[in-house]
Amino acid sequence: MTMGYKKIVLLKDTGSTGRTKEFYNLFLEQCRLENLQDDVQIVRVADIGMYDKGIVVRIIPGDITYAGVTEAHIQKIIQQTLKNNKPVKELLFTRASKQMRVVLKSCGEIDPENIKDYIACDGYQALKTMLAKSSSEDVINELKTSGLRGRGGGGFPTWMKWKFARQIEADQKYIICNADEGDPGAYMDRSVLEGDPHSVVEGMIIAGYAVGATKGFVYVRAEYELAIERVEKTIEQAREYGLLGEHILGSDFSFDLEIRLGAGAFVCGEETALIASIEGKRGYPSPRPPYPSVKGLWGKPTVINNVETLATVPVILRKGGAWFASIGSENAKGTKVFALTGKVKNSGLIEVPMGITLREIVFDIGGGMLNGKKIKAVQTGGPSGGVIPEHLLDTPVDYENLQKLGSIMGSGGMIVMDEDDCMVDIAKFYLKFCVDESCGKCAPCRIGGFQMLGYLNKISEGKAGEDDIELLERICNASKKASLCGLGQTSPNPVLSTLKYFREEYLEHIRDRKCRARKCVDLLTYHIGQEKCKRCSICMRNCPVNAISGDKQQGFLIDVNKCVKCGKCFDVCKFDAIIRE
Amino acid sequence: MDTQVNGNTKVDIKGLAEKWKGKRGNLIMILHEIQNHYGYVPREVSLQLSEVLDVPLARIYEVITFYNFFKLEPPGKHTISVCMGTACYLKGGAKLLDEIKNMFAVEEGQTTKDGLFHLQVVRCLGCCGLAPVMMIDGKIFGKVKPDELMNILSPYVKGEV
Numbered sequence: 001m002t003m004g005y006k007k008i009v010l011l012k013d014t015g016s017t018g019r020t021k022e023f024y025n026l027f028l029e030q031c032r033l034e035n036l037q038d039d040v041q042i043v044r045v046a047d048i049g050m051y052d053k054g055i056v057v058r059i060i061p062g063d064i065t066y067a068g069v070t071e072a073h074i075q076k077i078i079q080q081t082l083k084n085n086k087p088v089k090e091l092l093f094t095r096a097s098k099q100m101r102v103v104l105k106s107c108g109e110i111d112p113e114n115i116k117d118y119i120a121c122d123g124y125q126a127l128k129t130m131l132a133k134s135s136s137e138d139v140i141n142e143l144k145t146s147g148l149r150g151r152g153g154g155g156f157p158t159w160m161k162w163k164f165a166r167q168i169e170a171d172q173k174y175i176i177c178n179a180d181e182g183d184p185g186a187y188m189d190r191s192v193l194e195g196d197p198h199s200v201v202e203g204m205i206i207a208g209y210a211v212g213a214t215k216g217f218v219y220v221r222a223e224y225e226l227a228i229e230r231v232e233k234t235i236e237q238a239r240e241y242g243l244l245g246e247h248i249l250g251s252d253f254s255f256d257l258e259i260r261l262g263a264g265a266f267v268c269g270e271e272t273a274l275i276a277s278i279e280g281k282r283g284y285p286s287p288r289p290p291y292p293s294v295k296g297l298w299g300k301p302t303v304i305n306n307v308e309t310l311a312t313v314p315v316i317l318r319k320g321g322a323w324f325a326s327i328g329s330e331n332a333k334g335t336k337v338f339a340l341t342g343k344v345k346n347s348g349l350i351e352v353p354m355g356i357t358l359r360e361i362v363f364d365i366g367g368g369m370l371n372g373k374k375i376k377a378v379q380t381g382g383p384s385g386g387v388i389p390e391h392l393l394d395t396p397v398d399y400e401n402l403q404k405l406g407s408i409m410g411s412g413g414m415i416v417m418d419e420d421d422c423m424v425d426i427a428k429f430y431l432k433f434c435v436d437e438s439c440g441k442c443a444p445c446r447i448g449g450f451q452m453l454g455y456l457n458k459i460s461e462g463k464a465g466e467d468d469i470e471l472l473e474r475i476c477n478a479s480k481k482a483s484l485c486g487l488g489q490t491s492p493n494p495v496l497s498t499l500k501y502f503r504e505e506y507l508e509h510i511r512d513r514k515c516r517a518r519k520c521v522d523l524l525t526y527h528i529g530q531e532k533c534k535r536c537s538i539c540m541r542n543c544p545v546n547a548i549s550g551d552k553q554q555g556f557l558i559d560v561n562k563c564v565k566c567g568k569c570f571d572v573c574k575f576d577a578i579i580r581e
Numbered sequence: 582m583d584t585q586v587n588g589n590t591k592v593d594i595k596g597l598a599e600k601w602k603g604k605r606g607n608l609i610m611i612l613h614e615i616q617n618h619y620g621y622v623p624r625e626v627s628l629q630l631s632e633v634l635d636v637p638l639a640r641i642y643e644v645i646t647f648y649n650f651f652k653l654e655p656p657g658k659h660t661i662s663v664c665m666g667t668a669c670y671l672k673g674g675a676k677l678l679d680e681i682k683n684m685f686a687v688e689e690g691q692t693t694k695d696g697l698f699h700l701q702v703v704r705c706l707g708c709c710g711l712a713p714v715m716m717i718d719g720k721i722f723g724k725v726k727p728d729e730l731m732n733i734l735s736p737y738v739k740g741e742v
Contacts (some may be wrong), residue, residue: 014710052710185667187707222613222650224707260606261613264649266704280606282647332693341668341709348710379667415667429670433704439647 005041007082010058010108012048014067018042023055023069023287030074031082040082046226047191049110050348052092053068062107067093074484077296096362100327102335103311104351107195107324114235118198124243128319129203130209131251136166139210143313145321147333152178152269153384153410154397154486158313164293165211165301173213174302175204177310178274179220179227182266183382184433186413189307190336191208191349193220193227196311197234201257203310205243208255208316215256218279219268222261231259266383266437270485271296271304273439284441286484306411308337332398336409342379342416343370352397359393360418377501381410383430383437384490386497387423406497408490422519423502424509427495428456434491445488448479452495460507460520462513469506473499514581521565524580526558532577539578592618592626598633608636608644612651657692657719659697659737666705670711673727677690677713678702680727684734697738 009027013020027042048056053067057077064087066077073091080086097419110117118124130139143159150156165173177200181189193200204216220228235257239242246254255331260278267273268283274295277283296302312334316324325333332354338361341347345367352361358378362368367525369375377387388395395401399409417426435449455472458464476492483489499506508514515523530541533555540548540556547563550556558569592615601607611630615622620644631638645651663669663678680691681700685693692699706714711723715733722733736742 182704184670184705185666185709187705187709190707223703258604261610263609263613263651277609278606279609280608280644282643325728335603339709341712342671347712382667413667415671419670421671546608 006039007041008060008111009040009042009082010041010045010048012045012050014048014050014053014054014056017256019427020325021053021379023057023071023074026071026074027078030078032080034083036498043111045108050093052347056093059110065093066091098352098356098360099350100335100353101191101325101351102315102327103199103308103337104195104349105315106199107191110196110402112195112197113233115198115234115241118196122318123198123314124202124241126314127243128207128249130206130317131249131253131409137319139206140455142317142321143210146316146324147321147328148309148312148316148324149332149399150306151308151377151411153381153408155409158309160307161303161305162207162210164291165213165303168294168301170197170301172215172298172300173211174297174300175203175207175211175213175216176271176274176278176297176302176304177216177218177307178269178271178304179218179224179307180262180269180274181221181224181307181411182269182437183384183411183413185415186339186382186411188339188349188412190224190227192307192337193224194230197227197230199311199314200239200307201231201234201244202236203305203313204257205248205255207303207305207310208314211274211301213301213303214254215258217260217297218256219260219262219274219278222263223529224569228259228261235259248514265439266433267439267485267487269399270487272302273485275302281535282439284439285487287484308412327353329353329396329398331355331400336397336412337412338412340366340414340416342414343373343375343418344422347371352396355396357394357396358388361397361414366416369416369418373420375416376419376421377417377423379407379415379417379426379494381408381490381493382406382413383433384486384493385410386409386493387417387426387501388497389501406493406500408493409558413534420517420519421516422517423461423498423505424456424460424515425517425519427498428453428460430494431456431491434487436486438491442482442484442488444479444482445484445491448475448483449488449491451475452479452492456495459509460515461521461522462509464510466510468510469499469503501514518580524565525560525565526563526565527560527567528556528558529577529578529579530555533576534575534577536574538572538574542568544568592635594626595630598630609635609648612641612645616651620656621654623627624653653698654692658697659742660699660716661734662703662706662716663689664703664704664706664712664714664716665702666712667708669705669711669714672712674713676727677681677725677730678713681734682728684730698734730734 011024024044031040041335050056055069057066057069061197076088080088102156139160140159148158179189244256263269265283268277270285271292273283273285292302328334335353337351340350350365377389379387388405402409431453435453438445440446452475455468476496479488479492513523535552545564547559548556570580597611627641665674687693687700689700689702715722
């Protein structure tokens with residue numbers, strides 16, 4: 001893997017100080033002084049799979065990871081690890097062991113811009129063996145054995161999609177990689193494209209061979225500049241090596257790839273809308289059937305797979321479908337990448353075997369809750385998913401289980417919420433997202449979403465009656481049943497699931513005009529607790545609307561009629577004397 | 582037509598069309614290149630594109646207005662993107678946004694009167710571990726607190742960046 005270098009040092013400032021370059025230069029300089037410049041390569045990486053751990057240094061081979069490195073440690077690392085292969089014990093970072101890396105295995109460990117690194121890690125081996133030995137049917141059967149299901153959200157068995165497209169006779173078929181990752185709070189695809197783009201390209205070539213397609217498109221969000229750059233380089237390198245283009249590796253099989261950029265439309269993650277977008281049109285979805293595997297891009301059979309799915313394919317062919325099927329649970333095989341974020345100590349990308357419980361993810365891998373707060377719920381599946389309350393956290397994660405709970409697996413966003421998060425507010429947040437992103441083609445989604453949001457606003461403003469919950473539920477169910485595409489069918493999920501598990505909270509907003517998480521501004525009142533007040537007057541001086549009056553002798557009062565509930569006084573008070581309820 | 586649009590050198594529409602000729606579904610990719618060049622899609626360029634590609638102007642506008650990414654107005658000198666992904670929202674992204682709105686008397690999607698800042702809200706910048714996040718011209722600022730905004734933005738106001 002080292003290509004002439006004996007060691008590679010990966011570097012990344014995972015804090016917010018942006019000192020990666022500084023440390024890069026320090027390492028470079030020190031290595032030069034020690035005459036190591038020909039043996040050690042120092043690489044700055046965009047993502048190292050760890051966050052918030054200060055300067056992180058990873059040395060390969062050996063996979064030694066150091067976190068919280070300071071200038072003073074550099075000499076020690078060079079002397080002990082680079083020269084004598086001994087770890088610096090006090091800096092060692094150990095990864096939580098419940099993870100299992102299949103898709104993310106090479107991310108952060110190989111140079112994503114160098115095809116040789118990927119090849120050195122058995123890359124393109126699966127393609128080579130397949131072209132020499134397997135028929136397209138063999139490939140599909142292997143996938144069937146593996147039990148791989150779509151990782152983009154739907155969870156449709158990948159082999160079936162491929163088989164349908166393979167069966168149809170057509171002069172042209174297409175493979176599309178869906179990298180239009182639009183869920184707020186999810187960045188799995190980005191990390192794979194940036195960290196191990198060749199695995200996705202290899203997966204696409206294999207898919208092409210299996211279904212008889214000769215042309216593929218990678219549809220990437222325009223916002224992911226580095227990912228686009230890396231995929232471009234990857235395609236170029238693959239062409240140079242005869243892995244893309246005419247007669248791949250001397251065989252009869254030809255396949256080539258192009259990049260198409262998304263332009264910021266969430267609905268384009270839906271496969272029929274994505275196809276419209278590649279065709280250069282507005283991203284409007286169309287009714288299914290016909291499914292894209294029958295009639296897709298420009299009317300031709302098209303297989304659309306998500307980044308993670310495609311990146312898994314080469315590993316399955318290399319290690320065998322049975323191996324993959326041995327990982328995970330009864331209903332769901334293999335591993336899944338999640339973007340664990342929210343109020344959890346270690347947020348970041350994780351890859352876990354299917355069937356692990358949410359509690360294990362949050363507490364064993366995520367390290368538990370931030371600031372010692374109590375966990376309230378975990379949200380999975382982004383705006384199409386739902387919340388799972390604390391008492392159900394022991395549910396094993398798989399497609400069906402999450403669906404039964406009113407959520408979905410989705411593409412892998414996983415957001416941890418604590419008692420400071422208001423469930424009405426959360427539902428509103430996700431719904432607003434879907435209302436903004438609704439393409440407007442069908443009425444249930446366009447109008448229904450708007451109406452649902454109206455009711456939620458009423459509730460959070462304390463203006464709703466109890467009947468409104470029922471109406472809200474009816475619209476949710478209508479949108480679920482009648483919407484044209486996945487966006488409108490799933491956008492009520494956050495509302496319905498919060499209603500299911502946190503109905504009390506909704507009722508509190510309506511009956512008592514109270515928001516227990518103190519998030520719904522309209523339901524809050526501010527006043528000054530005189531016993532704690534030191535009469536420093538900082539609140540009065542900071543109030544933007546002069547709602548606070550008084551003096552140092554008399555004390556201070558907030559005029560509720562003038563108060564705009566901005567919370568400024570609450571933030572500036574050093575004595576916790578402002579009471580918000 | 583002038584050789585310049587808004588002070589930028591003109592993009593070679595014919596060359597662009599030639600480059601993408603024969604590739605189906607090229608309109609969005611061409612619009613990306615135009616926007617990369619100007620920072621937005623000027624109307625006169627759309628008009629010209631419509632002639633060169635022989636596509637009705639309405640069809641070009643249909644696409645531009647559907648996608649969030651394409652802009653019809655020139656951007657500010659600097660673009661402030663405040664992330665409203667779920668993680669950032671939970672950790673106070675909305676407070677940052679409000680603070681910036683107040684500081685410059687500007688709404689989201691608008692440019693300040695002096696043309697210095699364009700304020701926009703983005704869905705997710707893909708670094709949720711650093712929430713709340715904002716980005717100025719491609720530079721990411723993580724774990725931003727509202728009272729730090731002044732320090733972050735002042736170099737831009739002073740023209741030091």
